[in-house]
Amino acid sequence: MTADPELVVPIAIRDAILERARDGHPEEVCGVFGGGYDPDGRSRVHSQYPADNVAETPRTRYRIDPEAQLELFDRLEERGEEIVGFYHTHPRGPPRPSDTDVARATWPDRSYLIVSLEPHEIGSWRWRADDERFEREAVVFE
Template sequence: MLALPKAVRAEIVERARGGRPLEICGVLGGEYDPTGRSEVGSQYPAENVAEHPRTRYRIDPEEQLAIFDRLEARDEEIVGFYHSHPRGPPRPSETDAADATWSDRSYVIVSLEPFEVGSWRWREDDGFEREDVAVE
C-alpha cells in the first residue's frame, strides 16, 4: 500500500502534463515500509537525461545522490520513484522492468493517454506487483 497525499499527486500530474511529450521523473520521499504501508511525504523532481526521453526516463546518478542527500537532511527515506508515460501504457513497460533496481520500492506511473495514476512495487524475484494507492 502506498499513501500518496493529494497535493503530491497533483504536483506529479501537473509536471507530467507540462512535460509532455517527454517523460518526466523524480524521487518520492517519506516513510518507507518494505512489506506494508509506505507514506509519501514529498516528491523531488529530477531531470530526465535518457537518450530517448519520449519513451524512457533516467535520473542522472549525481542528481539522484543530491536528492538522496536532501531526503536524509529532512529525515525522510526513499519511498520510491515516479515517471510519466505521455502516451501510455498505464503500467510498467518492459523497459521499466528491465531498468528497475530498487527492490521493494514503489514506482508510480502517470499515464496521460489513457489517464491513470498507478503504483507498483518491484520485487527482485517477481518483477512488478500492482499496489493499492490511498490518495489522502
C-alpha cells in the same frame, strides 16, 4: 502474514506530479518520493523531488542522472526521510511498467508510481527483486 502493499500519496503531491506531466508532455518526467518506507505494507509519501529526465529518448524512456540522484538522496536524508520510491510518466501509454522499466528496476521493495496521460490513469508497483517482477500495489490519495 504481510499486508498487501499500499502507497499513500498526498493529493497535493499527486496534483504537482500531474501538472509536471502535462507541462513535460510529450516527454516523460520523473522524480523521487521521500517519506516513510515499509517494504511489505503501507509506505507513505511526505515529499516529492522532481528530477530532470536525461534519457537519450525522453519521449519513451526516463533516466535520472546518477549524480543528481545522489543529491536528491542527500536532501532526503537531511530531512529525515527514507526513499519511498520513484515516479515517472508514460505520456501515451498505460500506467504499468514497460519492459524497459522492468529491466532497469534496481530498488527492491520500493514503489514505482506511473502516470499515464493518454489514458489518464495512475498505477503503482513494487519491485520484488527476489523474483524480478513488479507487484501491483494500491494507491491511496489523501
